[in-house]
Amino acid sequence: MRKTGIALTALTLFLTTALTACGGNNNNGTNASSTAAPADTEAATSEAPAAEPTKLTLWTFVQQHADFYNFMAAEWNKGNPDQQIVLDAQNIPYDDMHTRLLLALQSGEGAPDLVDIEQSKFPNYMKGNVQLVELNDIVEPEIPNIVKSRVDIYSKDGKYYGVDLHVGATVMYYNKELMDKAGVNPDDIKLWSDVETLGKTVAEKTGVPFITFEGAGNWSWWPAINQMKSDQVGPNGEITVDDPRNIQAMSFFKKLVDEKIAAVSPGVGHDTPEYKAFMNAGGAAAVFMPFWFMNRFTDEMPDLKGKMIIRPMPAWETGGNRSAGMGGTGLSITNQTKSLEISKKFLAYAKLSKEGNIQVWKQLGMDPIRTEVWSDPAMAESNKFTDYFGTDIFATLTEIKDEIYPVNIRETSPKVFDAVRNEIVPKIFQFGEDPETVIKKAAEALRKDTGQ
Numbered sequence: 001m002r003k004t005g006i007a008l009t010a011l012t013l014f015l016t017t018a019l020t021a022c023g024g025n026n027n028n029g030t031n032a033s034s035t036a037a038p039a040d041t042e043a044a045t046s047e048a049p050a051a052e053p054t055k056l057t058l059w060t061f062v063q064q065h066a067d068f069y070n071f072m073a074a075e076w077n078k079g080n081p082d083q084q085i086v087l088d089a090q091n092i093p094y095d096d097m098h099t100r101l102l103l104a105l106q107s108g109e110g111a112p113d114l115v116d117i118e119q120s121k122f123p124n125y126m127k128g129n130v131q132l133v134e135l136n137d138i139v140e141p142e143i144p145n146i147v148k149s150r151v152d153i154y155s156k157d158g159k160y161y162g163v164d165l166h167v168g169a170t171v172m173y174y175n176k177e178l179m180d181k182a183g184v185n186p187d188d189i190k191l192w193s194d195v196e197t198l199g200k201t202v203a204e205k206t207g208v209p210f211i212t213f214e215g216a217g218n219w220s221w222w223p224a225i226n227q228m229k230s231d232q233v234g235p236n237g238e239i240t241v242d243d244p245r246n247i248q249a250m251s252f253f254k255k256l257v258d259e260k261i262a263a264v265s266p267g268v269g270h271d272t273p274e275y276k277a278f279m280n281a282g283g284a285a286a287v288f289m290p291f292w293f294m295n296r297f298t299d300e301m302p303d304l305k306g307k308m309i310i311r312p313m314p315a316w317e318t319g320g321n322r323s324a325g326m327g328g329t330g331l332s333i334t335n336q337t338k339s340l341e342i343s344k345k346f347l348a349y350a351k352l353s354k355e356g357n358i359q360v361w362k363q364l365g366m367d368p369i370r371t372e373v374w375s376d377p378a379m380a381e382s383n384k385f386t387d388y389f390g391t392d393i394f395a396t397l398t399e400i401k402d403e404i405y406p407v408n409i410r411e412t413s414p415k416v417f418d419a420v421r422n423e424i425v426p427k428i429f430q431f432g433e434d435p436e437t438v439i440k441k442a443a444e445a446l447r448k449d450t451g452q
Contacts, residue, residue, distance in 0.1 A: 053084035054339050056346065059101065060116035061094040064295050065165070065329065068363045072350040075359070083342060094118070105131035105334065113337040114347065117162060119153050119328035119409055120218075120417045125161075127411065132161040133333040133340065138348040139163065142370075146352070150369045153409050154330035162330020163351040166366035168290040169397055169404060170223040170313055170324045173297070177307045178206050178285040186286075192224075192252065192314045199261045202285050210261050211286045212275070213253055215268030215429040218420050219289055222407075223324035224249045228316055229405045232420060237410035239452055241420070242443035249316075250435040254428055264429045276300045288313050290326045291397070294365035298388045305388045312400045323400040325407065361385075367397050374398060412450050419446055 056073075060066050066089040073087035090112075092100065098121045104111035105125065117125060125132060139151055139160040147167050154162030174186040182205040184198050199210030213220040222232065230245040240246075256262035263284065267274030270289055279287070280301040297308060312322035331351055333343045350356045357368035358378050365385040373379060379394050386393065424442050427433045446452075 051082065051084075053086045054342050055086045055088065056114060056337075056339060056343060057112040058087060058089045058114040058116075059092055059097055059112045060089060060329075061092055061097045061118065062116070062329070063091045064299065064364055065089075065116055066091045068165075068359070069350060071363055072356060072359060073346070075355070076346060076349055083345070085342065085346060087346075098124070101125075101334075104336070109336065111334040111336040113333065113339060113343050115332055115334060116329045117154075117332055119164075119330065120413055122154055122162065122330055123409060123411045123413050125332075126156045130156065130159075130161065131335050133335055133337070133344075135160045135163065135333070135344070135347070138344055138352060142352045145372060146369045147371060149325065149406050150328065153328055153407075154332070162332040163347065164328045164330055164369055165351065165360055165364070166290075166292055166328070167369055167401075167404070168292060168325045168327045169367050169400060170288055170290045170326045171396060171400070172286055172288045172311045172313055173293070174286045174309050174311060175282065175284070175304065175307055176309050178202065178208065178282060182206050182285070186309065186311050189311075189314050191318065192316055195314055196256060196259070196261060199256070199286075200259065203261050206285060208282065209263035209284045211256070211288075212263050212265040212270070212284045213257065213429060214270055214425060215264040216421055216426050217269045217271075218417060218425070219270055219326065220253065221246070221250055221420065221425065223288065223290075223313070223326045224253070226324035226326070226405050226407060227313065227321045229321070231408050232416050233408045233410050233413050235408055235410075237408075237412040237450075239412065239416065239443055239446045239450065241416055241424070241446065242439050247436050247439055250428060250439065254435050257429065268426070268430065271296065280304060291367040292327060292364065294385055294389065294393075298365065298384050308389055310389050310393055310396050312396060312403075321403040321405060323403050325404040374401075412446075415449060416446060 058069055060069070069089045070087060073085050077084050098118070101111060101115055101117070102124060136159060150164040150167060151160050151162070153164065154160060172186070176186070179186055179202065182202040184202050189195060189198055195211065202210040225231065225246045228245040228249065230240070230243045232241045232246070234240045253262065257264065265272070265275045266278040266283070269275060270287060270293070276296065278284070280303050297304060313324070315322050331347055333340065333347060337343050352370070354370060354373060357370035357373045358376060360366050360368045361373070361379055362383055368374070374394060374397065380391070419442050424438055427438045428435050
């Protein structure tokens with residue numbers, strides 16, 4: 001917008017000096033007309049037609065994300081009449097989208113202007129000659145205002161290539177109706193050991209599992225080990241999936257399943273139609289998932305409105321971390337865009353601005369990466385999330401925000417995550433195999449596969 005103003009001033013000055021009477025578009029769609037005309041010419045006072053809107057294509061794999069970007073495009077257009085956007089936000093299934101993107105970038109054609117890339121897939125696009133646009137010019141000025149780790153995930157060699165939607169703080173979602181029926185106060189569950197004792201009471205008195213774990217995913221094991229300051233990949237990409245802390249957590253979870261305190265999620269994942277139908281019918285008393293899972297409840301489990309509350313995760317030990325930053329989607333710009341400047345402006349507006357971060361909460365129920373908005377009065381306003389979960393949502397986030405340990409996303413991460421989802425977790429939770437044996441065998445194969 002500043003460049004537009006300079007260009008307009010210069011153009012108006014030129015036209016005034018030349019005493020001509022013509023109007024036209026500059027690159028940003030601003031209009032100019034002369035203030036005087038020679039006596040022997042017809043005065044021209046009509047404005048030139050506005051610049052054509054810029055069409056931007058955006059790929060994502062979550063419908064709620066597509067809805068958010070469409071909303072932000074409409075908001076952008078309200079404030080930028082001279083730089084209108086027509087956004088084509090396409091929701092494409094997760095695996096299909098990431099595969100199509102990789103092929104389009106490798107072939108040099110067919111990629112969108114902007115794309116959501118899930119964090120565990122991001123290293124696939126950092127290999128060799130990166131085909132995404134560097135974003136340092138819009139990211140670096142905002143580093144003091146955001147949770148830096150949520151852009152570090154999408155960086156390489158000091159260059160930023162994506163900006164996340166949220167912090168992804170993992171929390172416990174309790175069905176208060178079931179907890180009350182069992183006579184158990186969720187606030188009394190402070191440690192994972194409490195889950196075994198109090199969770200057993202809930203299961204016995206309600207006839208449903210206290211909690212569920214994924215049977216082919218990473219949203220149960222990964223946050224639990226992150227609480228212990230462990231990870232599945234080390235800082236230098238080393239395979240750490242068989243760290244003793246990881247085995248300890250998985251063995252404990254398997255014990256809970258064996259004791260009928262926990263159950264394997266229907267659909268073997270928490271973000272599946274089977275699981276959502278199960279939970280919507282009161283199938284389990286609790287689940288832990290990141291903050292972004294709130295919109296799955298509000299949009300796809302309507303019968304639980306007013307029954308669910310949000311609390312910190314139980315810690316492994318007194319004083320231990322009660323949350324974990326999980327999941328993430330980096331919005332990136334591909335090098336095939338023909339509208340780089342406006343793509344950057346829109347990305348910065350949607351993901352880095354104060355306005356955009358407030359809407360991340362209002363539209364998606366996610367915890368924004370811009371920390372100043374956490375205490376903004378707008379965050380306390382009533383919306384569908386406060387109507388569903390209660391008004392203390394952000395009080396929980398504020399309570400746990402300093403108890404989130406960073407995760408490592410490295411070139412080896414996609415292979416490790418695939419092994420976790422497709423081999424380790426299914427063998428343990430679906431087929432009942434011994435956690436330590438499964439994990440160590442998988443770690444050995446991963447080290448061999450990655451040359452470690």
